[in-house]
Amino acid sequence: MPTVPATAVADPVPGAGAPHLPRQPDLVQLLTPEGQRVEDPVYSIDPTPDELRGLYRDLVLVRRWDTEATALQRQGELGLWASLLGQEAAQVGAGHALRPDDMAFPTYREHGVAWVRGVDPLHVMSLFRGVDNGGWDPVETGFNLYTIVIPAQTLHATGYAMGVQRDGAETAVLAFFGDGATSQGEINEAMIWAASFQAPVVFFCQNNQYAISAPIERQSRVPLYQRAAGFGFPGVRVDGNDVLAVLAVTRAALAAAREGQGPTFIEAFTYRMGAHTTSDDPTRYRLADELEEWKLRDPIARLKVYLAHEGLGDADFFAGVEAEGDELAARIRSGTTSMEPPPAVSMFDAVYAEQTPPLAAQRAEFEAYQASFEGSSS
Amino acid sequence: MGALKQFRLPDVGEGLTEGEILQWLVAVGDEVTVNQPLCEVETAKAAVELPSPFAGTVTALLHEAGSTVDVGAPIITIETSGEDPAADGDGGQAAPERTANLVGYGPRTTEARRRPRRTGAAVAARATAPAVRTPLLATVPDLDTKPVRHGGLEMGRAAEANALEEEATTTAAATAAPARHGTGRPRPLAKPPVRKLARDLGVDLALLTGSGPGGVITRADVAAASAAPAGASAAVSPPPSPPVSDQGEQRIPVTGVRKHTAAAMVTSAFTAPHVTEFLTVDVTRTMKLRTRLAARPEFAGVKVSPLLFVAKALLLAVRRHPMVNARWEEGTREIVVPGHVNLGIAAATPRGLLVPNVKDAERLSLPDLARALTGLTETARAGRTSPADMAGGTITITNVGVFGVDTGTPILNPGESAILAFGAVRAMPWVHKGRVVPRQVTTLALSFDHRVIDGELGSRFLADVGAVLHDPAAALAF
Numbered sequence: 001m002p003t004v005p006a007t008a009v010a011d012p013v014p015g016a017g018a019p020h021l022p023r024q025p026d027l028v029q030l031l032t033p034e035g036q037r038v039e040d041p042v043y044s045i046d047p048t049p050d051e052l053r054g055l056y057r058d059l060v061l062v063r064r065w066d067t068e069a070t071a072l073q074r075q076g077e078l079g080l081w082a083s084l085l086g087q088e089a090a091q092v093g094a095g096h097a098l099r100p101d102d103m104a105f106p107t108y109r110e111h112g113v114a115w116v117r118g119v120d121p122l123h124v125m126s127l128f129r130g131v132d133n134g135g136w137d138p139v140e141t142g143f144n145l146y147t148i149v150i151p152a153q154t155l156h157a158t159g160y161a162m163g164v165q166r167d168g169a170e171t172a173v174l175a176f177f178g179d180g181a182t183s184q185g186e187i188n189e190a191m192i193w194a195a196s197f198q199a200p201v202v203f204f205c206q207n208n209q210y211a212i213s214a215p216i217e218r219q220s221r222v223p224l225y226q227r228a229a230g231f232g233f234p235g236v237r238v239d240g241n242d243v244l245a246v247l248a249v250t251r252a253a254l255a256a257a258r259e260g261q262g263p264t265f266i267e268a269f270t271y272r273m274g275a276h277t278t279s280d281d282p283t284r285y286r287l288a289d290e291l292e293e294w295k296l297r298d299p300i301a302r303l304k305v306y307l308a309h310e311g312l313g314d315a316d317f318f319a320g321v322e323a324e325g326d327e328l329a330a331r332i333r334s335g336t337t338s339m340e341p342p343p344a345v346s347m348f349d350a351v352y353a354e355q356t357p358p359l360a361a362q363r364a365e366f367e368a369y370q371a372s373f374e375g376s377s378s
Numbered sequence: 379m380g381a382l383k384q385f386r387l388p389d390v391g392e393g394l395t396e397g398e399i400l401q402w403l404v405a406v407g408d409e410v411t412v413n414q415p416l417c418e419v420e421t422a423k424a425a426v427e428l429p430s431p432f433a434g435t436v437t438a439l440l441h442e443a444g445s446t447v448d449v450g451a452p453i454i455t456i457e458t459s460g461e462d463p464a465a466d467g468d469g470g471q472a473a474p475e476r477t478a479n480l481v482g483y484g485p486r487t488t489e490a491r492r493r494p495r496r497t498g499a500a501v502a503a504r505a506t507a508p509a510v511r512t513p514l515l516a517t518v519p520d521l522d523t524k525p526v527r528h529g530g531l532e533m534g535r536a537a538e539a540n541a542l543e544e545e546a547t548t549t550a551a552a553t554a555a556p557a558r559h560g561t562g563r564p565r566p567l568a569k570p571p572v573r574k575l576a577r578d579l580g581v582d583l584a585l586l587t588g589s590g591p592g593g594v595i596t597r598a599d600v601a602a603a604s605a606a607p608a609g610a611s612a613a614v615s616p617p618p619s620p621p622v623s624d625q626g627e628q629r630i631p632v633t634g635v636r637k638h639t640a641a642a643m644v645t646s647a648f649t650a651p652h653v654t655e656f657l658t659v660d661v662t663r664t665m666k667l668r669t670r671l672a673a674r675p676e677f678a679g680v681k682v683s684p685l686l687f688v689a690k691a692l693l694l695a696v697r698r699h700p701m702v703n704a705r706w707e708e709g710t711r712e713i714v715v716p717g718h719v720n721l722g723i724a725a726a727t728p729r730g731l732l733v734p735n736v737k738d739a740e741r742l743s744l745p746d747l748a749r750a751l752t753g754l755t756e757t758a759r760a761g762r763t764s765p766a767d768m769a770g771g772t773i774t775i776t777n778v779g780v781f782g783v784d785t786g787t788p789i790l791n792p793g794e795s796a797i798l799a800f801g802a803v804r805a806m807p808w809v810h811k812g813r814v815v816p817r818q819v820t821t822l823a824l825s826f827d828h829r830v831i832d833g834e835l836g837s838r839f840l841a842d843v844g845a846v847l848h849d850p851a852a853a854l855a856f
Contacts (some may be wrong), residue, residue: 032542068413071413072428073388073390074388074390074427074428074429075385075387075388075429075430075431076386076387076388076429076431077388079389079392080392217709275424277393278389278390278391278421278426279390279391279424280423280424281423281424281425281426283425283765284424284637284638285771286765287765288764288765288768288769288770289711289766289769289770291765292766292769333412335430372495373495374495
């Protein structure tokens with residue numbers, strides 16, 4: 001079973017750092033931006049052709065979903081959308097590293113992980129349409145509800161990990177957050193607790209280079225993964241646009257957690273190709289040439305090149321995945337636009353696990369109030 | 379026969395109330411597909427493209443480019459084809475009733491009216507005529523027994539203006555209704571900052587008639603009342619119109635390109651130590667050459683402008699002095715000398731100052747350079763310059779001469795080390811071959827970043843640009 005060393009050594013990738021960062025070594029990579037398989041001295045992976053094609057399919061479908069959701073927001077069908085464009089490999093790779101009984105704690109951007117965990121995209125869309133607070137079952141899917149507050153879910157994850165540790169369960173917990181979150185207090189508390197109790201939690205940071213508009217170099221004087229040393233557990237930086245490397249590194253870290261070796265900090269080095277959310281304009285805070293540079297490191301293109309070059313995917317396969325993506329997009333579009341607002345009284349239903357008498361009384365009062373309007377059905 | 383669908387301007391940010399249509403990307407009669415970009419809209423937050431929610435034929439553009447549109451207002455009508463994937467069983471009525479999309483919090487549209495309360499009579503009548511709506515005034519007695527609650531689910535922020543309006547009407551009309559604020563007369567409607575202003579200026583709000591929605595007293599009402607002669611404040615009924623531009627100062631919000639330009643210029647001016655040098659040069663020969671070249675077949679259909687020769691002279695001089703094309707990298711404390719010249723041209727556009735650049739300009743022949751320059755400025759003026767067009771510039775020319783100006787001290791485009799200002803070409807008295815004669819003369823100004831370029835290098839570079847313009851034959855020697 002591979003364990004996670006304090007510093008992973010890998011070939012430095014030319015230009016792997018964002019232009020504003022000093023060059024950084026120590027980036028785990030198994031598939032180069034040009035689609036070449038490379039070896040890493042510590043992390044290895046040997047996926048079957050079917051697994052490789054499955055990863056490719058997930059990457060493409062998740063991006064297609066994301067594109068459709070962005071368009072739906074621009075058409076007034078969603079209140080907001082947090083795009084994952086560019087971060088597909090980090091999410092799909094991490095999602096596939098989870099075992100069914102592991103638990104993931106997402107932010108609000110982990111649509112790729114949601115997809116891999118079997119969450120219906122429409123359950124995510126309903127949240128961004130304001131119809132509900134996320135329609136999936138966190139227990140059944142092993143995927144907690146989205147957390148908007150940054151980075152509250154890292155505390156939930158650590159608490160959950162301490163719980164499964166006390167249950168003696170062979171469960172690992174994966175906590176998602178972004179580079180911006182590392183500047184906040186909660187995540188530092190979460191990492192201290194996780195380290196103190198050697199909790200089976202893996203801190204998975206998608207460093208997409210921007211905390212909304214603040215670039216990473218304004219947030220940290222050191223590469224983020226090096227911070228883990230200060231908390232007393234290993235940190236590793238992985239090429240977040242390399243789905244194989246992310247899968248290998250996350251799998252190893254989760255295995256270490258299950259074996260009682262405590263937490264790991266993974267910095268998935270990636271780039272948010274779109275806006276922070278549909279409400280901001282990235283052209284106001286970053287230069288287009290930076291974007292152009294990251295386009296060359298696209299997570300999907302490199303896997304496609306590899307599959308085609310190795311004869312693992314032909315034109316029919318790629319066309320089939322595209323077609324599947326369009327079908328998915330059509331289903332998401334029609335499903336989203338036909339969502340009805342929930343009855344107003346439903347807001348009382350999920351406040352507590354069980355209804356309380358004062359809440360029941362408020363519900364009845366509100367129902368009567370609603371009924372006092374003309375044209376109301378009750 | 380398809381259905382007519384209208385697309386309403388959505389709230390593309392959070393809580394926006396309006397957007398400006400920058401340009402239409404489709405025209406009446408165009409076939410559009412779902413998610414095809416229809417137009418570009420600039421809001422207080424971002425300029426974004428709006429994708430079509432419908433597939434079909436454009437039958438009407440409801441607002442011209444340049445107009446500001448309220449969120450929720452229809453902007454385009456599309457006749458959908460039979461199998462419209464976005465159709466949602468809406469029966470295909472001409473669309474004004476349709477509000478299927480979430481258009482955000484919304485502005486002051488009239489759709490979000492508060493629903494009328496059910497009265498005893500209405501409840502009784504409901505069995506036979508459920509659709510009848512009682513006018514609001516009929517519900518006044520009901521208000522006494524059950525106070526209106528703001529913030530009910532049926533009332534978004536958007537409806538509040540209407541609610542206030544209704545409330546004002548109700549209060550004014552229902553003289554028999556008990557006073558709700560215990561003063562014997564309705565409390566004048568005004569927002570807290572306006573109340574404070576009134577108090578500061580000694581204006582009695584109760585004596586004013588509000589000009590805002592629903593009779594709300596505005597800041598302008600208070601200001602006008604304060605300015606009016608004493609005793610006349612009660613007569614300030616018709617609200618003053620917004621101040622016109624020829625009286626007093628105007629305040630213009632800094633947004634979009636202007637804001638970006640301001641930030642970039644401040645950054646540049648306060649990070650790169652600028653030096654500016656000037657050179658006045660006789661360009662008569664270049665102007666003659668221009669006429670000759672323009673007649674050549676290679677330049678057919680191409681604009682042969684004085685700018686073209688300045689650009690060429692600059693590129694030739696860069697070849698001799700590549701450091702002028704370099705940039706200072708603060709992060710790594712390095713000077714980076716690119717292997718190519720991306721020549722920026724400052725362009726005045728309707729949206730503001732943009733600096734698109736000609737990529738790998740040093741490789742272009744003169745006719746190709748002419749075409750690239752023309753294309754660049756045309757794209758910029760049409761507002762279609764993409765961020766990629768503006769990225770990666772290495773050196774810039776600003777053509778202030780087109781405005782009839784002699785010269786200036788340009789500020790560097792951030793990330794570059796030199797910018798050349800090209801002034802107007804004028805017939806001037808000039809000493810030529812020992813005699814004062816009229817010659818075509820212009821002034822060049824070169825600003826450079828003294829961290830990268832010393833005075834000697836800047837001077838030599840500028841002198842070389844001038845030498846080529848003075849005598850284009852010198853180019854052969856470069």
